[in-house]
Amino acid sequence: MQIKFLGTGGAFDAEYRNSAALLEFRGKNILIDCGFSVFATLIEKSLIHRVDYILLTHLHNDHCGSLANLLLYKNIIEKSEKPVIIYPSEQFKMQIRQFLDIQVKDTDKYVEFLPLEQVEGINCIDTFGLHSEGFQSYAYIFEEEDSRIAYSGDLGKPEALFEKLDKLPPMYTCVFHDITFNPENTGHTYYKKLFPYLINCEMFGYHCDPSLNPLDNPIRLVFYQKELLA
Numbered sequence: 001m002q003i004k005f006l007g008t009g010g011a012f013d014a015e016y017r018n019s020a021a022l023l024e025f026r027g028k029n030i031l032i033d034c035g036f037s038v039f040a041t042l043i044e045k046s047l048i049h050r051v052d053y054i055l056l057t058h059l060h061n062d063h064c065g066s067l068a069n070l071l072l073y074k075n076i077i078e079k080s081e082k083p084v085i086i087y088p089s090e091q092f093k094m095q096i097r098q099f100l101d102i103q104v105k106d107t108d109k110y111v112e113f114l115p116l117e118q119v120e121g122i123n124c125i126d127t128f129g130l131h132s133e134g135f136q137s138y139a140y141i142f143e144e145e146d147s148r149i150a151y152s153g154d155l156g157k158p159e160a161l162f163e164k165l166d167k168l169p170p171m172y173t174c175v176f177h178d179i180t181f182n183p184e185n186t187g188h189t190y191y192k193k194l195f196p197y198l199i200n201c202e203m204f205g206y207h208c209d210p211s212l213n214p215l216d217n218p219i220r221l222v223f224y225q226k227e228l229l230a
Contacts, residue, residue: 001025001144003176004230006041008206008223010178010188011062016223017041018062019178019207021151022230025142026121028053030086032140032151036065039073045230048073053114054085055122056092057153058137059099068103071110088116088124088138095136125164130157131187141165148173154207158189162197172202179205179219181212191217204228 002024007017018035030053031038042048048070056064074080087093093113100107116124125139131154139161142149148171152161155178165173175197180188188207191214197203203219210223222228 001142001147001149003149003228005206005222005228006038006045006047006230007035008221008229009209010207011060013209016209018065020063021176022047022050023142023149026144030055031070031083033057033063033153034065034067034070035062039066039069041230042070043073047230049078049080051083054083054111055140056085056087056096057139057151058131058135059095060132060135060154063154064096064099068100071100071104075110082110082112084112084114086114086116086119086122088126092136092138123164125160127153127155127160130155130160139164141168143171146171150175150177150201152177152189154178154187155189156186158193158197165201173200175201175203176206176222177203177219178207179221180208181214181217191219194219 009016
C-alpha cells in the first residue's frame with residue numbers, strides 16, 4: 001500500500017487544502033474523499049487520471065465538495081471509463097446519489113457504484129453521530145499482506161476506531177487520524193485523547209492547521225512528512 005495526501009487541512013484551513021488522499025491498494029487507485037479543493041489539486045499535480053475508485057468518509061463539503069467536478073471532467077475531458085464509488089451502506093449510497101443528482105442530473109452516466117462488501121481488504125466503521133450529531137460518517141481500515149492502514153475520517157470520539165482495531169489480528173498498523181488542538185472542538189479528536197493508543201500503532205495526525213501544533217504533541221503531522229504528500 002502507498003498513501004499520498006492531497007491536502008491535510010480542515011474545512012477552513014484553505015492554505016493546507018482539504019484533507020484527502022490517493023491510496024494504491026490491491027491494484028486499485030482509490031481517492032479517499034473529494035472536498036472542494038481536491039479537484040483543483042488533482043489537476044495541478046497531474047494526478048486526476050489515476051483516480052479509478054472513490055471512497056467517501058462523509059458528505060460534508062470539505063470531503064465531497066468537488067466530487068461532481070471530478071466526475072464531469074473524467075467523462076467530458078478525459079473521456080475515460082466511469083470511476084467507481086465504493087459505498088459502505090445502501091443508505092449512504094442513496095445520500096451520495098441525492099447529492100450528485102442535484103449537480104449532474106444523470107448520476108449513472110458519470111459513475112458506477114460498488115458495495116464495500118465486494119471489495120476485499122477494506123473494512124468500515126460506522127461512526128454515525130460521532131463527528132456531527134445525527135450525521136452519517138465512516139472510518140475505514142485497509143489491509144494488504146502484512147500491513148494495515150486505518151483512516152479515521154472526521155471523528156470526535158476515537159474509541160470506535162480503536163475498539164475495532166483491537167479486535168483484529170496483530171499486524172503492523174498505521175493510523176491516520178483527524179486531530180484538533182482545541183478541546184472545545186468536539187467534532188474532531190482532541191490530540192491528547194489519542195495518547196493512550198500510540199503504544200499499539202504508528203500514528204499521524206491530519207485535518208488541522210499545523211501552525212497550531214502544541215509543543216507537547218508527540219503525534220507526527222502528515223503535513224510535515226514529505227513522503228506522505230502527493
